[in-house]
Amino acid sequence: MYIGNHLSTTKGYAAMGKMAVELGANTFAFFTRNPRGGKAKEMIPSDVEGMLDITRERQFGTLVAHAPYTMNLCAAKEDIRQFSRDMIADDLKRMEYTPGNYYNFHPGSHVGQGAEEGIRLIAETLNEVLTPDMTTTVMLETMAGKGTEVGRSFQELRAIIDRVELSEKLGICLDTCHIWDGGYDIVNHLDEVLEEFDAVIGLERLRAVHFNDSMNERGAHKDRHARIGEGHIGLEGMKRVATHPLLAGKPFILETPNDDEGYKREIALVRSWTE
Numbered sequence: 001m002y003i004g005n006h007l008s009t010t011k012g013y014a015a016m017g018k019m020a021v022e023l024g025a026n027t028f029a030f031f032t033r034n035p036r037g038g039k040a041k042e043m044i045p046s047d048v049e050g051m052l053d054i055t056r057e058r059q060f061g062t063l064v065a066h067a068p069y070t071m072n073l074c075a076a077k078e079d080i081r082q083f084s085r086d087m088i089a090d091d092l093k094r095m096e097y098t099p100g101n102y103y104n105f106h107p108g109s110h111v112g113q114g115a116e117e118g119i120r121l122i123a124e125t126l127n128e129v130l131t132p133d134m135t136t137t138v139m140l141e142t143m144a145g146k147g148t149e150v151g152r153s154f155q156e157l158r159a160i161i162d163r164v165e166l167s168e169k170l171g172i173c174l175d176t177c178h179i180w181d182g183g184y185d186i187v188n189h190l191d192e193v194l195e196e197f198d199a200v201i202g203l204e205r206l207r208a209v210h211f212n213d214s215m216n217e218r219g220a221h222k223d224r225h226a227r228i229g230e231g232h233i234g235l236e237g238m239k240r241v242a243t244h245p246l247l248a249g250k251p252f253i254l255e256t257p258n259d260d261e262g263y264k265r266e267i268a269l270v271r272s273w274t275e
Helices: 013-023 045-057 078-095 115-129 154-162 176-181 190-200 234-242 260-273
Strands: 002-007 029-031 064-066 102-105 137-141 170-175 206-211 251-254
Touching: 002 013, 002 260, 013 045, 013 260, 078 102, 078 115, 102 170, 102 206, 115 154, 137 154, 137 206, 154 170, 154 190, 170 176, 176 206, 190 234, 206 234, 234 260, 251 260
Parallel strands: 002 029, 002 251, 029 064, 064 102, 102 137, 137 170, 170 206, 206 251
Antiparallel strands: none
16 A cells, blocks of 8 residues: 655655655655645755665655646636646656656646637647657546636546557556545546546556545535545545555545644554455
């Protein structure tokens, strides 16, 4: 079982590796730059190598980098799209300091242009920034369908993939809170949801799980994360996801509203389900 949480890059990459070990994690997520802005810290190769030494020694699972929330590849305004294109292009260069890991992003919000146009714009940028020699897998995240979010259904994500030339570089990050809020019943019909995912996208593209309970009823399209067992998915529902054989070996990333001690408890809880 590969389980961890979002960690801060403020003290550097090696510090993230040490913190992950302290929390009992064997994978983790991190933002490539300021999640609410766009500024990125300078990469220090020796610091990154310090983290990689820890992850190799401890046999960590694949790490999950996360793009900033300000990135919107299908924004209505060209200047925002250009800002976003520049960010993802730079992020993918930076990801090569940690080769072979995942880069996750929210597909974007079409802001009234319509989902079809949003899908076209997202794929257009991916065709510009993906390269044959990159070692990173870029993951589209399943979304709750809040506002004009693209990626609210498996079909919308498939439509993006179908328009990308180097689609072998693409995967999916399945967020349990998001798909629940998006209307998928993972509590009572988890097998059927995964069967639909396989039929529409293909389970081979499901690379990672954002493991969050939800404050909302199914289909609310709101995206508000809850601690494990404290939301509408519930403890048993979350346990079924974590122990499902089709999801074995994927990195599970907690994005629950917690402090370090809370994450430590949740990591131990989830790990206990598979031991």
